[in-house]
Amino acid sequence: MRKGLPKREEGFSSWYTQIVNKADLADYGPVKGTMVIKPYGFQLWENIKESFDKMIKETGHVNAYFPLFIPKSFLAREAEHVEGFAKECAIVTHTRLKSDEKNGVVVDPESKLEEELIVRPTSETIIWSMYKKWIQSYRDLPILINQWANVVRWEMRTRLFLRTSEFLWQEGHTAHATKEEAEKETLDILGLYQKLAEEYLAIPVITGIKTEAEKFAGAERTYCIEAMMGDKKALQAGTSHDLGQNFAKAFDVKFQTKDNREELVWATSWGVSTRLVGAIILTHGDDKGLRLPPKIAPIQLVIIPIYKTIEQEQLIKDYIQDLVEDWKNHEIRVHEDWTDNTPGFKFNNWEMKGVPLRLEVGPRDIEKNNVVLARRDSGEKVFLSKVEAIKKVPELLINIQENLFSQALQFREKNTHVINKYDELKTIIKQGGFVRCGWDGKASTEAKIKEETKATIRCIPLDEKPKDLKCIYSTSPAKHEVIFAKAY
RNA sequence: CGGGGUAUAGCGUAGUCCGGUUAACGCGCCUGCUUUGGGAGCAGGAGAUCGGGAGUUCGAAUCUCUCUACCCCGACCA
Numbered sequence: 314m315r316k317g318l319p320k321r322e323e324g325f326s327s328w329y330t331q332i333v334n335k336a337d338l339a340d341y342g343p344v345k346g347t348m349v350i351k352p353y354g355f356q357l358w359e360n361i362k363e364s365f366d367k368m369i370k371e372t373g374h375v376n377a378y379f380p381l382f383i384p385k386s387f388l389a390r391e392a393e394h395v396e397g398f399a400k401e402c403a404i405v406t407h408t409r410l411k412s413d414e415k416n417g418v419v420v421d422p423e424s425k426l427e428e429e430l431i432v433r434p435t436s437e438t439i440i441w442s443m444y445k446k447w448i449q450s451y452r453d454l455p456i457l458i459n460q461w462a463n464v465v466r467w468e469m470r471t472r473l474f475l476r477t478s479e480f481l482w483q484e485g486h487t488a489h490a491t492k493e494e495a496e497k498e499t500l501d502i503l504g505l506y507q508k509l510a511e512e513y514l515a516i517p518v519i520t521g522i523k524t525e526a527e528k529f530a531g532a533e534r535t536y537c538i539e540a541m542m543g544d545k546k547a548l549q550a551g552t553s554h555d556l557g558q559n560f561a562k563a564f565d566v567k568f569q570t571k572d573n574r575e576e577l578v579w580a581t582s583w584g585v586s587t588r589l590v591g592a593i594i595l596t597h598g599d600d601k602g603l604r605l606p607p608k609i610a611p612i613q614l615v616i617i618p619i620y621k622t623i624e625q626e627q628l629i630k631d632y633i634q635d636l637v638e639d640w641k642n643h644e645i646r647v648h649e650d651w652t653d654n655t656p657g658f659k660f661n662n663w664e665m666k667g668v669p670l671r672l673e674v675g676p677r678d679i680e681k682n683n684v685v686l687a688r689r690d691s692g693e694k695v696f697l698s699k700v701e702a703i704k705k706v707p708e709l710l711i712n713i714q715e716n717l718f719s720q721a722l723q724f725r726e727k728n729t730h731v732i733n734k735y736d737e738l739k740t741i742i743k744q745g746g747f748v749r750c751g752w753d754g755k756a757s758t759e760a761k762i763k764e765e766t767k768a769t770i771r772c773i774p775l776d777e778k779p780k781d782l783k784c785i786y787s788t789s790p791a792k793h794e795v796i797f798a799k800a801y
Numbered sequence: 802c803g804g805g806g807u808a809u810a811g812c813g814u815a816g817u818c819c820g821g822u823u824a825a826c827g828c829g830c831c832u833g834c835u836u837u838g839g840g841a842g843c844a845g846g847a848g849a850u851c852g853g854g855a856g857u858u859c860g861a862a863u864c865u866c867u868c869u870a871c872c873c874c875g876a877c878c879a
Contacts, residue, residue: 345870345871400877400878401877401878435879464879466878466879468877468878468879469802469875469876469877469878470877470878475879476878476879480879482879529879548879549879550879551879552879584879585879586879588879617838619837619838620837621836621837653837654837654840655836655837655839655840655841656837656838656839656840657837657838657839657840657841658837658839658840658841659839659840660838660839660840661839661840662840664839673838675837675838676838677838678838685838800878801878801879
């Protein structure tokens with residue numbers, strides 16, 4: 314029996330939307346493209362956030378907060394940057410409303426701003442305007458600042474978590490004395506993103522570099538982590554940019570070197586967003602709903618008591634008390650479901666919400682001094698004693714974390730094809746999957762393939778081996794080995 | 802911005818073409834009893850100025866005009 318949720322093959326898109334809804338992750342906001350992140354979904358985000366926050370602090374970064382509003386003129390300082398974001402900015406033009414007999418409330422025309430404000434789509438410009446004030450000497454470098462914030466990008470088509478008009482993210486903005494140091498920072502962060510995705514979210518990623526056409530507006534080089542979703546499409550899960558001296562030039566940020574020379578500062582910026590929540594759903598979800606990696610699951614173990622009478626209810630409460638206490642002492646996130654829904658309802662409900670482990674306890678188990686433990690990833694159910702259960706739960710959580718990762722990795726490997734014929738590329742892209750092949754490095758080739766197949770170069774993987782390869786389109790010697798796929 | 806569509810209870814819909822009593826159904830919600838090891842059953846109940854405004858008419862969810870919002874397809878995108 315399955316209620317509501319369509320199977321993934323029946324319609325991946327509506328499957329996704331319904332999981333978000335039925336697992337209580339988020340709801341649509343009243344303004345087009347906006348999203349309310351509900352408590353369960355927000356806890357998930359908070360767990361991701363805490364994991365990554367710890368990583369960046371351990372590597373010497375600090376958090377700060379910069380304003381939401383950016384003077385319009387700031388955005389224009391860096392030519393490529395404004396080009397990239399101009400079409401998706403929310404603009405503040407007035408500061409007051411006034412009541413109006415006909416229309417209720419209207420904008421007060423007298424409150425028009427001298428200079429309009431942009432609601433940040435990203436914070437490079439405002440941050441570099443501040444860095445100009447803060448940097449004079451090589452002694453002021455490096456600056457390793459991160460901020461957790463919301464940004465607004467007025468997208469045409471939105472999808473919960475994957476693309477919303479407003480989203481939450483972290484954006485790191487660092488300033489360095491040398492090109493080498495900035496490049497190292499960019500790659501170090503890419504490493505952290507890979508670690509976050511693979512070790513915490515159980516999502517295997519390909520690390521690589523974006524082509525000219527796909528790179529961040531204003532960057533010299535954009536590195537990224539790319540993941541394969543359950544429908545074999547690619548999702549960009551995080552980006553780390555080497556900004557060169559572009560923003561230093563735009564905001565005139567110079568420093569004096571040890572030997573008294575004046576030089577422009579080198580910059581990086583990097584971000585991951587609430588899109589990661591979407592990536593988790595799309596990577597691990599199945600026909601029963603969400604499957605959450607234990608490390609970031611808001612609830613790791615849910616207890617379903619099964620009883621008919623008040624006496625039995627009390628009996629179960631007493632029976633599981635020491636178990637729960639023990640797990641809580643070991644920092645396992647346990648939830649007991651004492652609502653008056655039927656057990657069957659609860660099983661389905663918590664499976665929808667992706668809780669990694671479920672414990673069932675009823676009179677039958679108490680009689681035999683047992684409990685029933687069921688894992689969400691495999692559906693496997695085991696009967697064990699209380700003592701065994703105490704030991705087994707932490708082990709299983711580790712096991713589930715690993716299993717989700719290896720399942721996703723296997724899926725990606727199975728659907729990644731190393732080929733050298735353009736016809737094959739067309740077929741594979743149509744069916745879904747990653748194509749790994751040679752590319753002559755020409756933007757025109759990239760554009761042609763995109764036009765003909767809708768596939769884009771997701772990245773040039775860091776472990777590319779372009780030697781002896783030929784371009785899949787032009788058959789001339791390949792400049793790079795690349796990953797082609799359809800993207801979200 | 803181009804093309805198409807929708808608006809009726811918390812959600813999903815029927816009714817609109819061809820105007821006519823108290824606006825119907827499913828889910829959800831509330832109350833009670835019986836249930837509870839894979840989405841419980843029965844009984845009772847609450848909940849809608851039919852997106853806003855104007856018009857036609859004895860009479861409008863239904864016809865006309867107008868405004869607004871949202872959805873789908875395209876171009877654009879973390």
